[in-house]
Amino acid sequence: MSTTRFGSGQPLSRRDLLRLTGLAGAAAAFSSTLGACGGPASTNSTGDTKESLTAVVGYGNNQTWDPLQTASAFAMAAMLHCYEALVEGDPLTREPYPGLAKALPEATGTRLAFELRAGAQWHDGRPVTADDVVFTYARALDPAENVLVRTFLTPWLKEVRKTGEHSVEFLLAGPFHYALQRIQTVKIVPKHVFEGRWQDAVAGKVVGSGPYRVVEQAPLSHTRFERFDAYNGTRPAVYRRMLWNSIVEAAPRVAKISGARPAVQIVENIPAANADQLRADGRTVEFADGGNNLWLMFNTARPPFDNKLVRQALHHAIDKKKMIEVGLRGKGTAGTSFINPKLVAQPAANDLGYDPGKARELLRQAGAGDLRITLLTTNTTLVADCVNVLKEGWDAIGVQSTVDAQDTKALFSKLDSGADFQVVATTQNAEQFGNDPDLLIRYYYAGSGVAPKYAKWKGPQAQELSRLLDRTSATGADGERAALVKQALDLLADQAVVYPIVFTQNGTAWDPRTLGGVRAQGYPGLNLNQAKPTG
Structure with missing residues (x-):
């Protein structure tokens, strides 16, 4: 296998907050430097399950590994073990x-x-x-x-x-x-390693102080880890070696943990449709609620989407119950608030629930009775299944819609280039960074988040949201803080600029005969710092 040395990647560009795709040049520059080259993900194995752990992550390992810049599910999960x-x-x-x-x-x-x-x-x-x-x-x-x-x-x-x-x-x-x-x-991060050399981090170089160290990177295939014996923190590595395979397609990912003798010990991003069969095979399968959500984003600089009544109407036209049953196979929650109601039990005053009659009336009030929409979406199976239900709802109230699906990287590249749009539907999950209300809201609505950058939302309501968040995080009184969070959630539901339709559950499956000490988490990736062999 040919390799490219660290440092040969493209220089780091300043990415905005919610660029999900990582640096384009980093994938080409990905390197494998410290360990022997392995084969494709389907042939790699760490061997002895007492000394080694083999896992599958349902996301690519070819995006930026810059610890201060990445939103890559694979890289972020790996860094929890290394930095x-x-x-x-x-x-x-x-x-x-x-x-x-x-x-x-x-x-x-x-x-x-x-x-x-x-x-x-x-x-x-x-x-x-x-x-x-x-x-x-x-x-x-x-x-x-x-x-x-x-x-x-x-x-x-x-x-x-x-x-x-x-x-x-x-x-x-x-x-x-x-x-x-x-x-x-x-x-x-170590100053002596990365000062003036952040492109090395982008391309996959990892030098941390955590319990595991990265010894090999193979783009879109796998990452290998070894125990860092000099680590002296509270959560030392249990395993001598770890191999994380990157398998984006659902079927081969599920196959790895299937059957009487699974090839790996744990797999994340398990589709709900496969849960029963995996349980029949003796696997533990758990689904966790979190921040992963399918949301709508409106271009508020383009009429009639500058009118909140239009935005509310298009949400009210969506049958969320049907979307959860059909698109999520029952593993989801309606977006009755900006934050998953199973995390923060504070539904918004206007829950934007399914009400076609109200949707038509709001469009009438807004003077938008003859509405035609091109909906930009990402092309994952989950989004496609959910968007079909969305389109049915819009068609039913007389809104003519065309779906333009493309890969996540292509979609956000278009948005970054300033391309005009009407409405976007895709999935994101701020919970990989944290789970408090301040972070979950700011991720989308502050700085270079999608609301100010792409939806072009500004004005008195945006300023009021910022003031509410500042007051919320400054107070030490739990009751006052909860009341301020509720005000922010009500404001977000009223404006519906970037707003969730449904929240999805994240599935994880593992072999309890060989692996313990793990839990399903409601955001992408794995945390194996407390994993341990069983049997």
Whole structure:
């Protein structure tokens, strides 16, 4: 197998917050440098299930591996095993625990002090220092770099400065309730490796301080890991080796965990249609609720979609119950609020529920009775099945619709180039970054999120949402915070600029005869830091 060395990728372009496709040049530059070359994903195996773990992730490993920039499901999941933030969190609850920090800091108004874990090392053997933390956060906060995680840090974090060889201090703009959750999004990187060489990270180079180190990258095939024996944190690697196969197509992904003798121990992104058969094969199959949702986005700079009544009408025309039954095979929840109601039990005042009569009346009030729409969508099976139900609903109220489906990368490339559009339907999941209301809303509506960038939403309501979020995150009173979140959710439902139709469940299957200590999670990828062999 031929390989390309790290560093031969294209220079990092400044991506906006919700570019899902990663850097185009990174896929071509992906490299395999430290381990022997393997065959295609279907032939790779780690062997002994006591010492080795083989997994399948349903997303490509060929997008950017820049820890401050990526939204790649594969890369983000892998980095949880290789990099550390000062504060880490439980994969499901996000309950904070010390990562690179020796202990969680005590909140003291607008200052947070951290001491690094004694003896922490990078995968190349160099010690982790305060300079690495300051270097990482300087880039994360730099408006010129405008990396993805920056939206999660502004406006609450002003500066991170060195106070000793192994200690730093965070200076906050004001009290911020979610500080320990937000710090989890920033993985610390070694200054001596990546300063001036971020293209190496884009192309797949991984040098962290976590329990596993990456030893091989094969684009659109697999990533290999080995235990980092010098790791001295709270969650050391159990396995000597891990192999993660990248299999985007559902059928071969499911086949890997099927039968009497499955080829792998765990597979994520399991379709609901395959759950019963896998259980009959002796697999454990669990589905988890999370932030993954199919949403509609309207171009508010283009009439009549600048009228909220039109946007509301098109939501009311969609039979969400049917969409869950047909498109999601029963594994989903209606979008009665901007946040999955199974995560935050605060339905919006206007739940935008199925009501064709109301949809027609709202279109009449808006003077949009003869509406023709070209709906841009992504071409995954899930989206296609759901969009069929959507189109039926629109057709039934007299809205003539044409569906233009394309791959995610192509769709967002068009949007990035400034292409005009009317309505977009696709899936996204902010929960891979966190699960608090502030993050889940800002992901779409702040900074370079899809609402301001693509939907071109601005004006008094946008400013009011920003004020509500700032007030919510600054208050320490649970009751007041919940009331402010409810106001934000009501505003989002009223405006319906970027708004979920349904939330999907994420399925994971594993072989309980060989693997334990794992849980299904409601966002893409796997967290195997507490996995362990059974039997």
